[in-house]
Amino acid sequence: MAAVLPTPTILVFGTFDTKLAPLLRLHQFLLSQHPQPKILVADVSCCTAISHPIISLPYLNGTYDPLGIGPEKDNKHQPLDMTSVISHFTTQLESLYKTQQIHACISLGGSCGSSLASQAMRKALPLGVPKVIVSTMASGDTRPYLEDSDIVLIPSIVDIAGENTVLDMVLRNAAGAVNGMAWAAAAAAAGSQGSQGSQAPPEPLLPPKEKRRVAVTMFGITTPAVEEARQVLEASGCEVLIFHATGSGGRCMERLIRSGLISGVLDLTTSELVDEICGGVLSAGSTRLLGAVQMGVPQVVSTGAGDCINFGPSATLPERYRNNGRTWLIHNEAVTLVRTNKEECGKLGKLMAERLKGAKDGRLAVIVPTRGMSKIGEKTDVFYDAESDMEVVKGMREGGLEVEMRDMAINDEGFGRECAERLISMMDACEASQV
Amino acid sequence: MAAVLPTPTILVFGTFDTKLAPLLRLHQFLLSQHPQPKILVADVSCCTAISHPIISLPYLNGTYDPLGIGPEKDNKHQPLDMTSVISHFTTQLESLYKTQQIHACISLGGSCGSSLASQAMRKALPLGVPKVIVSTMASGDTRPYLEDSDIVLIPSIVDIAGENTVLDMVLRNAAGAVNGMAWAAAAAAAGSQGSQGSQAPPEPLLPPKEKRRVAVTMFGITTPAVEEARQVLEASGCEVLIFHATGSGGRCMERLIRSGLISGVLDLTTSELVDEICGGVLSAGSTRLLGAVQMGVPQVVSTGAGDCINFGPSATLPERYRNNGRTWLIHNEAVTLVRTNKEECGKLGKLMAERLKGAKDGRLAVIVPTRGMSKIGEKTDVFYDAESDMEVVKGMREGGLEVEMRDMAINDEGFGRECAERLISMMDACEASQV
Incomplete structure (x- = not known):
């Protein structure tokens, strides 16, 4: 089998000025x-x-020479703006990947090096x-x-500097x-292209849709509805x-939609x-909810878990929610929930309307349960809190x-099923109109 | 080369009752x-x-049958205490590794499955x-x-359930x-044992000390002293x-010492x-500082960065430090520091004394800089804050x-050198006494 597989190319990159020895190892x-x-x-x-x-x-390759120093001049120049290094390298990385010159990459670093590497990998690949980064920052946030992204962080255990047997062990595993x-x-790329043995396709890596692929968002407290729909x-x-509404879950989904x-x-x-x-801890950022609208993908949207603001362990709950007569709940050791009030629910409704307003006819249904x-x-x-719910x-x-309002709670029997059936008929209609 | 390499055995484990399909994939x-x-x-x-x-x-293998149900009885029994599952499996995993039946392992799970897998891997290997875990929890804390540990978390992107092309891509990479x-x-194990081609040694994986191996603790704000010592x-x-004093850094060092x-x-x-x-965010737990004492390893101890309590971004600084006339500092976007006061410095000194008190003669020197x-x-x-410093x-x-007090700041020229030289002469003396 190995004989027919094309040999992949791995890109190793890093800040050679500060990490020469570990990069060489x-x-x-x-x-x-x-x-x-x-x-x-x-x-x-x-x-x-x-x-x-x-x-x-090399760093100063091609036309990239932001300081105008050229590779031949004294190289003890001013530190560069890291942003411009990232921006240049991201373009380079994307081009290397799309022209099939590389098929995998690995870097290493402390907090700055990991940040540089991860930004480039996230945007370009x-x-x-x-994508692998050996990092001092793997055990933490x-x-x-x-x-x-699907970047794999490998804990460096020791500082990434010099040469020693612990770092060697880590780098060997990496x-x-x-x-x-x-x-x-x-192997997967070769398999998906028959036995031609050619290189992996540049992008996307997911196989084309042989059947309909539906993205669904879930939380523990909306699981019954999602299970029914599934x-x-x-x-x-x-x-x-299924994507958990954990911030990274929503971002992953939006990325796949796009x-x-x-x-x-x-x-x-x-x-x-x-x-x-x-200001909860599980925001998915300001592009959440925009992907399907922009790509014209049929969607059914509801308001699951719109009653909760998410925080970490109860000790981290901000003062403004702890007092002021707010209702809050220790969900488990790691999660504390605050009930949204009328004002916040109104804002949620407006924000959803704003993000969804460009949806094409027949590609959006908004169905809201009014009993929870x-x-x-x-x-x-x-x-x-029915009053606050109505504000959405x-x-x-x-x-x-x-x-469309439904006189039921989101997890009541029938809600998930109706939403799923609606989505199926919307996909049917869209596909029929495109034939 | 492959022909002479012994084939490694990889252990796949997981909660088959909830994750059957992804484990099979x-x-x-x-x-x-x-x-x-x-x-x-x-x-x-x-x-x-x-x-x-x-x-x-299988789960109910050998003599392990905490509920007394036996493998032949109805298997729809009460949920087990996860702690006992972990404890049993950890013993099993350790034994499999020590008897060279396995050389690597991989698991998958959500927060519970990742917690189970990581506890067992940390303790047994x-x-x-x-050690690899495909986890829904890789992007976060x-x-x-x-x-x-050196566990490698691989982000699952989608929920780990059922079968789909995204999860397939993730599992294939894992x-x-x-x-x-x-x-x-x-290959490394075979190399380190000459060309005998036998399996990897059970433990430890680090090669024996060919030369003295010294562990040093560092922070950005003590780097000059450490560089001099190095x-x-x-x-x-x-x-x-070099280990960064980030909590996991200190834990890693203590583990290697032990x-x-x-x-x-x-x-x-x-x-x-x-x-x-x-209550800062970078505690290394209650066994910090005990390893060298218990193992009789020579050590020189100082009080570097004893002036700082570490917190995350400034928004996360607890109220009790934010006001009350405390001095605090935004170190960077991710790190906020609070100056320790007299009371806290006194506690630090006492805690260090308590943890170090069992050190043998000639195996401990405590050297404190009094000017910072x-x-x-x-x-x-x-x-x-010289007054607080003196409380330590x-x-x-x-x-x-x-x-021993030194009338200098920790990063002043000579401090790191003196500490290093002292450690070298202590190691000399210990080795001489053991011959």
Whole structure:
């Protein structure tokens, strides 16, 4: 099998001015892999341009020379703006990938190096392309580095500097990881193209839609509705992708929608917008809810978990929510929830109307349950507040959105099913109109 | 080269009762790897014991049957205490590794599955053994999962449930990663044992100390002292491992010390103890500072960055530090520092005395700079507070510790050098006494 597989090329990059020794070791470990990959090496130094025989893509390559110093002049120049290094390198990385010169990449660094590497990888490379960063920042809050990407962080254990046996062990494992991923991806690409043995396609890496692929948003407290919907969708032959409304979940979904890989969206759990409005910890950013509209993908949207602002452990709950007569709830050790009030619910409705207003005819249905937006928002439960719930509908209508109300709670039998069936008939109609 | 390499065995484990389909897919992807590993599969279900042909290590194996139901009875029993599942599986995992039946492992899960898998991997497997978890929790706070380990989290992008093309892509990459790591580790083990081609040694994975291996603790604000010390240590032939005082850094160092892999400790930056006392975010837990004492490893200890309590972005600074006349500083976007006051400094001194009190003669020197414990604690800088600094010394002495004071700031020329030279002569003396 190995004989017919095309050999993948792995790009190693990093700030050679500060991390020369560990980058050289990483390169050595990659060279000793079996099966051996091809290797390219790029310098992304931010302070001093480095010249070294293993560097195949030097920092001041081509026309990029923001300081006008040229590679031949004294290289002890002013530190560069890191933003311009990232921007240049991202373009370069994207081009290397799209022209099939590289199939995987690996970098290493502390907080600055990890930030540089992850920004470039996130922007330049689609999901599925193997991306590894050996980082001092792997054990802690990784969201600033990963966001919605499939970057794999490998903990460096020790500082990434000099040479020592612990770092060697880490770099050896990292080289093995990226090499294994690169060969697995190469095998998959070869398989998906028959036995031609050609290189992986540039993008997207997901196979084309053989059947309808539907994205669904979920939270623990909207799971019954989603489960009901999922069964209907799968019974009708759809592939169902479930995204948790955790911020990165919504971002991942929006990214896939924009990549043209999603046939329909069942956005039952839009609570990431609540966190965006109220400063909760699970915001998915200001492009949430825009993807399907912009791509013309049929979608059914609801207000699942619109009754909750999400925070971390209760000790981290901001003062403004802790007092002031707000209702809040320790969901578990890691999650504290605050009930949205009338004002916040009104804002949620308006924001949703604003983001959804460009949807084409027949590609959007907004269906809102008026007896509770989540499992804990039903009558008799702690977040029940029908007045605030109605403010969402008011806000949507003031924003010019057509809203269908249902006299039930989101998790009541039938709600998920109706939403799924509606989406199926919208997809049918859209496909029929395109034939 | 591949022909002489022993084939590594990869353990796949997970909660088959809730994750059957993704575990089967992961197993398929591992089977299709090239070069192909050997595979073992363990079930760690917490609710329902599962029987499936691929499971080689069933849940109710051997004598483990906490509910007394036996494998032959109805398997729809009460949910098990997850703690007992973890505890049983950890023992099993450790035994599999030590008897060289497995050389790498991979699991998958949401927050519960990731927690189960990471606890077992952390406790059972030393650093260097390839450990991978495909997790919904990779983009966020990973410390509860990783702690001081080298576990590699792979973001699942979509929920880990059912089968779909996105999850397939993720699982394919994960299978490639763990396989590549397993072969790289196998090659290293074979290399380190000459050409005998035998399996990897059970533990520790770090090669034995060919030269002295010294652990040093650092922060940005103690870097000049550490750099000076490092040069002295390296010039005398030591291998230097630098650990950042980030909580996981200190934990990693303590773990290596306990594994018998460290010849000497230069604990210049003990600020993780401050965070333990004051509720900062970079505590290394209650075993920090105990390793070298318990293992009888020579150490020089100082009070670097003892002037700082560490917090995240300034918005997260607890109210009790924000007001009350405390001095605090936005270090950068991600880090906010609070100056320790007299009371806290006294506690720091006492805690250090308590943890260090069992040190053997000739294996401990405590050297404290009295003109500033960090770059920002020197005269003219914002955290300068000589009175509070002196409380650390008082606390140490009240706790019965011998303290040497130096009339300089920690980063002044000579301080790092003196500490390093002292450690070298202590290591000399210890080795001489053991001959």
